[in-house]
Amino acid sequence: MCIRDRLVETIRQYEKTRKLLAENHELLGESDEEIRAMAREEIPALEEEISSLEERLKILLLPKDPNDYKNVFLEIRAGTGGDEAGLFAGDLFRMYARYAEQQGWRVEIVSSSPAGGMGGFKEIIAQIDGRGAYIRLKYESGVHRVQRVPVTEAQGRIHTSAVTVAILPEAEDVEVNIDPNDLRIDVYRSTGHGGQSVNTTDSAVRITHLPTGIVVSCQNEKSQLQNKVSAMRVLQAKLLERKRQEERAEMDALKGDGGSSWGNQMRSYVLHPYQMVKDLRPDYEVGNPAAVLAGDIDGFLACLL
Numbered sequence: 001m002c003i004r005d006r007l008v009e010t011i012r013q014y015e016k017t018r019k020l021l022a023e024n025h026e027l028l029g030e031s032d033e034e035i036r037a038m039a040r041e042e043i044p045a046l047e048e049e050i051s052s053l054e055e056r057l058k059i060l061l062l063p064k065d066p067n068d069y070k071n072v073f074l075e076i077r078a079g080t081g082g083d084e085a086g087l088f089a090g091d092l093f094r095m096y097a098r099y100a101e102q103q104g105w106r107v108e109i110v111s112s113s114p115a116g117g118m119g120g121f122k123e124i125i126a127q128i129d130g131r132g133a134y135i136r137l138k139y140e141s142g143v144h145r146v147q148r149v150p151v152t153e154a155q156g157r158i159h160t161s162a163v164t165v166a167i168l169p170e171a172e173d174v175e176v177n178i179d180p181n182d183l184r185i186d187v188y189r190s191t192g193h194g195g196q197s198v199n200t201t202d203s204a205v206r207i208t209h210l211p212t213g214i215v216v217s218c219q220n221e222k223s224q225l226q227n228k229v230s231a232m233r234v235l236q237a238k239l240l241e242r243k244r245q246e247e248r249a250e251m252d253a254l255k256g257d258g259g260s261s262w263g264n265q266m267r268s269y270v271l272h273p274y275q276m277v278k279d280l281r282p283d284y285e286v287g288n289p290a291a292v293l294a295g296d297i298d299g300f301l302a303c304l305l
Contacts, residue, residue, distance in 0.1 A: 004305060007060045014053040021046040067169035068135035073237045074167060077123045078115055079143070081161020084150040086115025086122055088269075089163045091293055092144060093124050096137070098295030105130025110230050111218045118151070125216075125234060127170070134169045139281075139304040141167045142266035149272050158272055162265075171236035176243075178236065184208040185228070190219040207231045214238050267300070269293070279303065 024046065027039035076093055078085035100107045105128050112124040128137070145162045153159060190204040204219035205227040216238065218231040269289055270276045277292045278285035282303040286292060292300075 004302070007057075010053060010056050010060060014050065014057065017046055017049050017053060021050065065135070065138070067138075069131055070134045070169040071127060071129045072133045072137055072167050072169055073110070073125060073127055073234055074137070075123070075125045075165070076121065077164045077166075078121065079162040079164055081146075081159060083116045083118050083120070084146075084153075084159050085161040085163055086120035087118060087150060088120070088144075088146045088161055089115065089122070089124065090120035091146075092163055092165065093121065093126070095293050095295055095297065096128070096140075097126070099297055100128050100130065100133075102295055103130055103133075103136075105133055109220055110234055111216075111220060127233075134167065135305070136301050137167045138169075139167075139266075139301070140165050144267050144269065145265060146269040147272065148270075166241075168234075168237040168241045170233065171240040176236045176239045178209070178232075178239070182210050184210060187224055203227055205231050207235055209235060209239065212239070212242065214242070 021043065024039040024043050027035055030036055030039075074093075074096055076089045078089040081088070097107050108127045108129070110125045110127055113122040114120070115122045143162050143164055145160065147158060147160045149156055150159050150161075184207070186206040186208075187202045188204050188206065189202050203222060203224045204217065205224060206215065206217040207228070208215045214235065216231045216234045218227040218234070221227045221230060266281055267277065267279045269292070270278075271289050275287055275289055276285055277289050277300075279300050284300060284303045286299060288296075
């Protein structure tokens with residue numbers, strides 16, 4: 001069930017229970033002792049249910065994430081499945097790019113690593129600029145799995161492959177303090193497609209954050225300085241997300257549960273032998289994968305808001 005639907009259902013149940021409690025209190029004034037006894041017996045259970053519903057509403061009405069209206073970095077990595085995983089990574093990037101275009105958001109590729117000669121990506125990172133980008137896309141992080149007969153398969157056999165998606169809110173300088181002494185910065189010659197000077201000078205930049213081992217790179221801009229600025233922005237976002245994950249883990253440990261955030265394997269795209277895309281978290285599915293991969297993902301996003 002969608003989070004929004006759970007809120008509506010909880011409010012309705014709360015109002016219904018309060019009405020029943022009020023009616024039972026009125027019955028205490030009845031002359032029939034049997035009716036009064038029944039009312040007295042039901043009142044404690046109704047009061048306990050109201051208390052439980054109030055706690056549930058507090059959770060559902062928690063303040064919004066302060067990152068909700070930030071721009072985001074979209075990171076897609078091919079996982080298991082070889083060339084087919086790379087092709088699916090390309091399919092997912094186009095899906096998000098088309099959705100962003102429908103929203104009037106701007107998409108800019110920060111870095112990319114092609115996957116073989118069939119197209120697709122081993123990894124691609126893009127910045128998506130647009131109000132509400134994070135609140136709409138933040139639950140897309142996780143493992144996306146596809147089942148289909150890929151173009152790389154000559155025998156017509158069904159393959160299953162996986163891709164990981166990460167949605168990182170853009171970090172502000174005040175949120176992440178990076179000590180320059182913690183960085184190793186390497187420059188190298190860009191590879192792949194490029195215009196004048198992109199592939200002929202050492203303009204690509206790779207930054208390693210030594211304390212965490214996080215490595216980011218950018219080679220899509222023409223100048224080394226532009227690539228460094230872009231790579232630093234991605235590094236800030238990754239460090240902010242790392243900090244958020246550590247805080248979330250601490251809260252989960254205090255609450256004594258295994259973690260309440262969305263993630264891990266979360267959506268399956270089945271294109272053969274039948275047609276279906278299913279999100280495993282709210283148990284929501286549609287029967288038109290072609291439309292979903294063309295950017296029609298509003299139904300999935302709405303179920304998690």
